[in-house]
Amino acid sequence: MGAERRKGGTRRTPGRAMAYAACGAVLLAGCASMPDSGDLRGVESTPRQDPQVRVFAMPPPDDAQPQEIVQGFLEALTSDDPSYSTARQYLTNKAAQKWEPERSTTVLADGPATVAGPTGSRDDGNDFSYVLTGTRVAVVDAQQSYSPASGNYGQTVHLTRDKKTGQWRIDALPSGVVMGKSDFQRNYVSVNKYYFASNTAADGSGQPMAVADPVYVRERVDPMTQMVRSVLTGPTSWLRHVVRSSFPTGTALPKGTSLAPDDQNKLTVPLNDKAAHIGRVKCDEMAAQLLFSLQSLAPTIEEIALRAGGTQLCSLAADRAAAVAARGSQTNPGYLYFIDGQHRLVRMTSGSGNTRAEPVPGALGDGAKALRSVAVARDEHSAAGVALDGKTLYVTSTVSGSSIGDPVLQSKGKTETDRLTTPSWDAQGDLWVADRDPDRPRLLLLAKGGGQPLEVLTPGLDGRINAVRVAADGVRIALVVDKGGKQSLLIGRIERGAGSGKQPSVSVQELRSATPELEQVRAMAWAGDSRLVVVGREAGGVEQVQYVQCDGSIPEAGTLPGLTEVTSIAASEDSDTPLFATSKDGLLWLPGGSGWRTLKETASTVFYPG
DSSP: OOOOOOOOOOOOTTTTTTOOOOOTTOOOEOOOOOOOSSSSSOOOOOOOOOOOOOOOOOOOOOOHHHHHHHHHHHHHHHHTTTTTTTHHHBBBBBHHHHOOOGGEEEEEEESSSEOOSOOOOOSOOOOOEEEEEEEEEEEEETTTOOOESSSSSEEEEEEHHHHHHHOOOEEEEEEEEEEEEHHHHHHHEEEEEEEEEEEETTTTTEEEEEEEEEEEETTTTTHHHHHHHHHHHOOTTTTTEEESSSTTTTOOTTOOOOOOOTTTTTEEEEGGGTTTTTOOHHHHHHHHHHHHHHHOOTTTOEEEEEETTTTEEEEEEEHHTTTTBBOOGGOOSEEEEEETSOOOOOETTTTOOOOEEEEEESTTTSSSOOOEEEEEEETSEEEEEEEEESOOOEEHHHHHHHHHHHSSSSOOOOGGGGOOOEEOTTTTEEEEEOOOTSSSOEEEEGGGSSSSSSEEEEEOOEEEEEEEOOTTTEEEEEEEETTTEEEEEEEEEEEEEEETTTEEEEEEEEESSSSSSSEEEEEEESSSEEEEEEEOOOOOOOOEEEEEETTSOOOOTTTOOOOOSOOOEOSSSSSTTTTEEEEEEEEEOOOTTTTTTOOSOOOOEEOOOO
């Protein structure tokens, strides 16, 4: 599935006069009465409501004082008004025209506190200023892309009294919207929009690889239409270097379009003439982009039909989408793998309920070579194993009778912790591994699991790589990086170029934190098209297991039942596949809706293909 939804709840503020009604009814909000001078309280967040409830703020009352204007405006920002028309009523005409609420949304730990600002410049007492303050948590930009943030927030709001009407209005304010974390969770939902990898394709089939681009949309403001417009606008800045869209440049929805599926869960999407003359293959890809994207918002969508120039261009049903493009969350692993007490590679049938393990056919399962870690290719036909001392890497087939052969890579690190990490396979069948030798730390790529290792460029990397996991889409990579004893989970973008000589150029660009609040990351794995499962702890906290989005946000119900002393965790991009982990208690699994259960098998590390 796509990005997970987030929930939250806070206390209700006594100053906010609210009436709630379900099933699409309008919710009215009155402005709080405020003192004439001194500090103002923060705008505390609205309690979490039923998803069908819509929230609208009341316009400013006559003769409202400056404090009431500021308070009412901030509350109006948290409403479900599609174009913030009520919030604009708190502004002067000029300020309302200049204000750009879609430019950004700043998320604060709590609702913005409001304190009296510097004395106004006018001698007649007809202007005031107030400073909005708080602690920043995140910023959602104009592309709807989420980025974690920190530090203090402080922005000035200036008010003036209209000479003709005598009414106070805001005439200067920061661009964008500001609100508390729980109001953000109530107003916005995380969804994945989809594009195709520019320079990678699924190994074997050659299909384009669908890549999730997580964004936040306003949950009750025609989110389906928002989602389609966002897809047509193109990928976010961080991802656009490595993906493509099948929609011709300039493709858009006609003005005033509002989208809704019919009673057969089919959505017809009208497009402008830019898309009128595309071919069938390209049209199917366009439909697949929208189908994948909208299913992350509304999983019941079963078919997408595209229209332009007065005719239907094509129609794509959900059961045909897999033939158009490959997608990580649609790939079901055949087996769960782990290293047993004899340091052999063994496996259990995935999703069958059969917890009986058997050695993997071939050289890595026969016990001849003691193994420390292993990665099985996504097609499950090959495997790469690191020897028990961490010094050598072997690649071999997972069929009976295969030999282990010579190592494809050796580390010169002096200790086990200074040698090779657990390897990882990408969608093209290439193998990734980090050498932690302090004298020459490197991230390496072995094309199809062999040949001359290619050193991957990592500009901006500050620290030593302790773990590597490549996403199923082949264009994103998750790295656990150690710096000064702190272990962070970073997500990078894989860029491939022509290079020089016989080898291409491969680099990991724009590394960003997916776990800004964690001080130690002990284990991680991809658990969806844009989601990971992480074992870690905050400073001074206890170890916890949680889901995180690759953009650094926390999905709804992100925290999972806790474990202690976890050594590895196994997750698949297919969200229906259960989680497994290894700890001091052995091999454990997490059935849906219950706690961790211990299995009889002895295991040092557990994983799915990839």
